[in-house]
Amino acid sequence: MNIAFREIQAKQGYWLTMLVFGALAGMGVLSALYMEHHGHIVTGMTNQIVWGLPHVFAVFLIVAASGALNVASIATVFGKTLYKPLNRLSALMALTFLAGGLMALVLDLGRADRLIVAMTEYNFKSIFAWNVILYNGFFVIVIAYLWTMMDRKGAPWYKVVGTFAFIWRLILTTGTGSIFGFLVAREAYDAALLAPMFIIFSFNYGLAMFMLILMGLYKGDNRPLGDKLVNRLRSLLGTFVAASLYFTLVYHLTNLYFTKHQGLEAFLLLEGGIHTQMFWIGQVLIGYVVPMAILFNPATNGRGWTVLAATAAVLGGLAQMWVTIIGGQAYPMDIFPGYAVTSSFYDGVVNAYRPALVEILLGIGGVATAILLTVGASKVLRFMPERLDDETLAALHGKH
Amino acid sequence: MIPHEKLPVEDSNPAGKPDAAARRDFLKAGAVVAGATLAPGVLFYGVAHSRPAEEPASAAVRWGMLIDTQKCGDGCKSCVTACNEENGLSGKTGPQDSQWIRKVDIRNLQTGAHHELPMLCQHCENPPCVDVCPTGASMKRADGIVLVDRHVCIGCRYCMMACPYKARSLVHEPLTEQKPDVPRGMGCVEACTFCVQRVDRDETPACVEACSRDGHNAMLFGNLNDADAPIAKVLKSMASTEVRADLNLNTGVRYQGI
Numbered sequence: 001m002n003i004a005f006r007e008i009q010a011k012q013g014y015w016l017t018m019l020v021f022g023a024l025a026g027m028g029v030l031s032a033l034y035m036e037h038h039g040h041i042v043t044g045m046t047n048q049i050v051w052g053l054p055h056v057f058a059v060f061l062i063v064a065a066s067g068a069l070n071v072a073s074i075a076t077v078f079g080k081t082l083y084k085p086l087n088r089l090s091a092l093m094a095l096t097f098l099a100g101g102l103m104a105l106v107l108d109l110g111r112a113d114r115l116i117v118a119m120t121e122y123n124f125k126s127i128f129a130w131n132v133i134l135y136n137g138f139f140v141i142v143i144a145y146l147w148t149m150m151d152r153k154g155a156p157w158y159k160v161v162g163t164f165a166f167i168w169r170l171i172l173t174t175g176t177g178s179i180f181g182f183l184v185a186r187e188a189y190d191a192a193l194l195a196p197m198f199i200i201f202s203f204n205y206g207l208a209m210f211m212l213i214l215m216g217l218y219k220g221d222n223r224p225l226g227d228k229l230v231n232r233l234r235s236l237l238g239t240f241v242a243a244s245l246y247f248t249l250v251y252h253l254t255n256l257y258f259t260k261h262q263g264l265e266a267f268l269l270l271e272g273g274i275h276t277q278m279f280w281i282g283q284v285l286i287g288y289v290v291p292m293a294i295l296f297n298p299a300t301n302g303r304g305w306t307v308l309a310a311t312a313a314v315l316g317g318l319a320q321m322w323v324t325i326i327g328g329q330a331y332p333m334d335i336f337p338g339y340a341v342t343s344s345f346y347d348g349v350v351n352a353y354r355p356a357l358v359e360i361l362l363g364i365g366g367v368a369t370a371i372l373l374t375v376g377a378s379k380v381l382r383f384m385p386e387r388l389d390d391e392t393l394a395a396l397h398g399k400h
Numbered sequence: 401m402i403p404h405e406k407l408p409v410e411d412s413n414p415a416g417k418p419d420a421a422a423r424r425d426f427l428k429a430g431a432v433v434a435g436a437t438l439a440p441g442v443l444f445y446g447v448a449h450s451r452p453a454e455e456p457a458s459a460a461v462r463w464g465m466l467i468d469t470q471k472c473g474d475g476c477k478s479c480v481t482a483c484n485e486e487n488g489l490s491g492k493t494g495p496q497d498s499q500w501i502r503k504v505d506i507r508n509l510q511t512g513a514h515h516e517l518p519m520l521c522q523h524c525e526n527p528p529c530v531d532v533c534p535t536g537a538s539m540k541r542a543d544g545i546v547l548v549d550r551h552v553c554i555g556c557r558y559c560m561m562a563c564p565y566k567a568r569s570l571v572h573e574p575l576t577e578q579k580p581d582v583p584r585g586m587g588c589v590e591a592c593t594f595c596v597q598r599v600d601r602d603e604t605p606a607c608v609e610a611c612s613r614d615g616h617n618a619m620l621f622g623n624l625n626d627a628d629a630p631i632a633k634v635l636k637s638m639a640s641t642e643v644r645a646d647l648n649l650n651t652g653v654r655y656q657g658i
Contacts (some may be wrong), residue, residue, distance in 0.1 A: 039586045041573040046495035050557040050570065110570055110587030111556015118554050121535040128534035128558050184647055185528060185564035333566060335519075335643060336658075339506040343519065344480075344493040345566060347504055352495075 003085045003396060005382035014379060017220065021372040028365010031358040032107035040110065043359050048351035049329050054108035056321040057363030060205060061101030061370055062135075062176055063198055064317070068170040069094035069142065072149075073169070076162030081397040082232060085385040086214070089161075091146045092383050093210055093374055094169070098138060100370030104362055127178050130375040134172045141165045150382070173199045180324065181393015187264045188328030193254070197247040201317065204240040208291075208313035211237065213374055215307060217384060226390035227301075234306055238295035241313055245288040250319075260337070267331045267350070268323065275327035278319045287316015326353055408567070451600065462544040462652065463475035463523065463594055464624035465608070466631050466640060471618035477503055479518045479619065482610030486595055488579040500592040501607055506658070514562035515658050518607065519591035521546055521567040522643065523652030527561035529568065538589075544624075544652050545594050555587040556649045564644045567591045594621075594652075624652070 008014060035042055045052040072087035072094075074080045083090075104116055119136075122129045145165045148154035154161075177198030183189040211233050218225040252269065255261040268279055294300045294309040330351045335341060341348035378384055385392075453459075473608055483501045484491040493499065501520040507513070523546045529538045530546065537552035538559050548559075560568045568591040581597040584590055595605035602608070608619040622631035634640075640654040 037572040040570060041496055047498070047569045047572075048495055048566075051558040086633055109552065110557065110589070112555075114552075114554045117535050117552055118556075121537075121552055123530075123533050123536040125531050126534045126558070128532065132534060155489060179558075183528075183532075183562055185562055185644075189561075292464045329561075333564070335565060336504075336506050338510070341504060341506050343504040345499045345502040345504075345519075346495060347502075347519075347566065353615070 003392070004386045005088065005384060006386045007380065008217060008375075008378045008384060010379060011221075013220045014375070017375050018372065021368040021375070024361075024368035025365050025372050027361045028104070028363075028368065029107070031361040031365065032112065033133065035108070035358055035362070036112055044353055044355045045359070046077065046353070048346050049326060049353040051325055051329065053326075053355040053359040054104045054362045054366075055325050056318060057366050058105035058108070059176065059179075059325065060100045060318055061097050061104065061238060061366055063173060063202040064205040064209045065094050065097035065101060065370075066138075066173045066176075067202035068097055068202055068210050069165065069169050070206055071210055072145070072162065073166040076159060077166045080394065082229065085393075085396070086210075086229075087276060088146065088149050088383040089214065089217075089378070090373075091142050091149065091165075092377055093206075094142050095139060095146075096373035096377065097206075097209065097370040098135060099373060100366040100368075102135060103369050104366030106304070107362060108359075127175060127182055131172075134168070134175045135378055138165075138168060138172055140169050169202075170199060173202045173397065180328070183368045185197060186333060187255075187261055188268075188324070188331060191251065191254070193247070193251055197251060200240065200243045200247050201320065204237070204244045204313060205317040207233065207240055208310040208317070209236050211310045212307065212314070213371070215303065215310075217347055217375070217378060218388065221384075223384070224389035224392075225343070225388050226388055226393060228390045228393055230303070230306060234295050234301075234309070237310065237313065238292055240286075241288055241291045241295070244320075245284075245292075248283070248288075260334075263334075264331050268327055271329070272327060272350075275323055275330055278322045278327065282319025283316050283323055286312045287319055291316070302388060329353075332378060359372045369400075401618060420571070442555040451602075453600075457541045457543040457545070460625060461542075462525075462624045463599060463624065464631060464635075464652040464654065465523075465594070465605075466620040466634055467517055467653065467655050468618045468620075469517045469655055471616050472514065472516050472518065473614070473616045473618070476614065476616060478610040478614045478616075479607035482606040483520075483592070483595075486579070486598070487582045487593075488575075488577065488584065496572040498571060500567075500569070500590070512579055514657075517655060517658065519565060519567070519643075520607070520647070520653065521594075522565050523592075523594060525650035525652070527649065528562040529566065529646075532558045532562040533629070534558065540592070541596075542552035545599070547593055547596065547598055548589055548591065550583045550585050550588050550590075553588040555589065555590060559589055563591075 028306055043052060050227045071083050072090035074089045075083035106112055118132055141161065142165055145161045148158040149159045177195035180189040181192050181194035215225065252265060255265045268275060270276060290312040291309040294305050330353060332348050332350060335347065433593055457461050480503060481491070481502050483489065487500060489500060501518050504517055504519045506515050506517070523544055525544065527538070527540055527546050530540055533551045534556060535551045535554055539549060540546050555570065557570055560570065568589050570589050571586045573586055574586050578584055598605060604621045608621045611617065611619040620631045620634065622629040624632055624635070626632055635654060638656060641658055642651045642654060
């Protein structure tokens with residue numbers, strides 16, 4: 001028995017979704033045009049906080065994109081047949097979330113009009129340049145991967161391309177984490193641990209987004225989605241959230257051990273105001289404690305709880321990106337260790353940052369674009385199995 | 401062109417002066433005209449003789465700067481003002497304004513020792529900004545001056561994240577009244593260029609000139625590779641410090657007294 005894939009139906013809910021996310025995506029583009037015209041003076045970003053909220057959203061989406069591909073990889077590379085019906089949606093989301101993330105990223109460039117320069121001039125020592133190649137390559141490989149899933153002619157290549165895509169996504173997230181990990185100048189970033197930590201984060205954020213989209217699309221299109229599959233995804237997400245917490249713990253414990261990083265840790269964990277709140281309330285409480293409490297508790301097994309857990313994981317992920325990106329820059333760079341420093345260029349002080357509306361809209365525009373493309377593509381092509389109820393899955397793959 | 405018969409010789413002799421006097425007037429006038437025509441060229445050749453424009457910067461030279469914090473004047477900001485004027489910066493110090501050079505106050509947390517010093521691009525031999533730049537816009541010239549190619553910079557600000565000295569600024573707003581030989585542009589990153597336009601004319605950077613003019617002489621600029629250059633001699637005989645020497649970047653700017 002083969003699983004039947006079918007496009008989602010263009011009912012009222014579909015058009016409403018497209019309208020809402022289309023409007024949000026449009027606002028993001030308009031914000032970018034406004035920034036392009038007036039310069040970054042209209043943002044909250046400064047010469048001290050050089051990467052702001054658009055980067056928080058962009059890096060989150062890029063990391064989530066590679067993580068979204070995991071579901072397909074589990075089916076293709078690790079042979080878990082239960083996940084195979086989900087591999088098309090998984091690969092689709094890898095593409096659409098990367099597109100949304102890159103949109104927020106490149107529209108925040110000082111010279112977004114020079115994107116072609118970024119595509120044609122490469123400094124191969126730059127991790128950014130590697131990432132340009134990794135992102136472009138990812139698009140090509142995942143499109144090929146989808147072809148092996150959706151076209152009979154591509155089927156013989158399914159395992160090979162899928163394995164290659166899995167390896168490529170690991171390298172891609174290593175590259176994203178390394179953007180921060182290889183900055184010797186800043187105390188929050190000079191750790192190679194950031195690369196594997198970002199991979200674990202990607203498992204977490206990608207799966208959380210995948211579950212939200214999956215449950216949303218099945219509910220919106222009135223298709224059956226059985227508990228067997230959702231419970232599997234719940235356990236998996238719980239494991240990824242716990243792993244994220246573990247890496248966060250190791251990262252901060254390492255910093256706490258090194259005397260030279262204790263100032264940074266005191267800032268992030270105790271005295272950093274909004275950044276400290278983002279860490280404890282956002283990343284740890286909402287991002288780790290809440291999802292684990294729900295996902296590992298059989299009493300909170302309902303669909304509403306699952307949505308809440310996945311949403312909390314996503315919000316925690318955004319908070320983590322805030323702490324990593326904004327918090328890491330807010331802490332003053334130690335140019336003269338052992339000295340108190342002051343200057344007209346804000347040396348030695350905690351750098352203030354308040355995101356402007358245009359940044360918020362651009363960031364949300366990136367998320368909206370990812371969702372818009374996912375839902376739109378599901379309408380046009382057959383990404384989603386018609387039924388994912390327990391009986392269908394049992395008939396397909398036996399008892400899992 | 402003036403026709404031959406209308407040369408000043410004829411016209412300037414209405415009172416019927418003797419021919420010899422008229423000839424002297426003519427020669428004088430001719431000399432003035434010739435002088436005015438040729439002088440700028442000669443002068444330009446004079447200033448530019450060390451390296452013609454078509455000749456690339458040479459790796460035999462490494463430009464560097466030595467800053468004596470003991471001589472740096474209390475509260476004096478001549479270097480900052482001179483830099484702003486030379487490079488067409490507004491001089492504003494808001495969080496979104498460009499600052500290519502800034503005065504930094506440092507106080508030792510243990511001893512309370514206080515120093516003042518100008519902080520600028522350190523023109524590293526191994527600049528992190530050049531390493532991270534995706535397009536190669538951040539670059540180091542053969543003579544050690546670290547620059548941003550304004551045509552290739554996409555404004556990603558990765559270099560600003562990577563610079564250990566906070567030496568770089570993003571141009572946050574449209575610019576007007578720019579200096580012709582100091583290209584800048586909204587959305588691009590910029591930093592101290594060692595006043596490359598002046599260095600290429602065999603002059604010293606504007607900050608160094610202003611520091612000497614005000615009698616502090618705290619800044620010394622020159623070729624680190626030239627053993628006879630004053631900067632090389634001082635560096636050889638006196639202790640000097642690289643800021644964040646732990647990063648092993650081999651900075652072109654060195655400090656004394658800290």
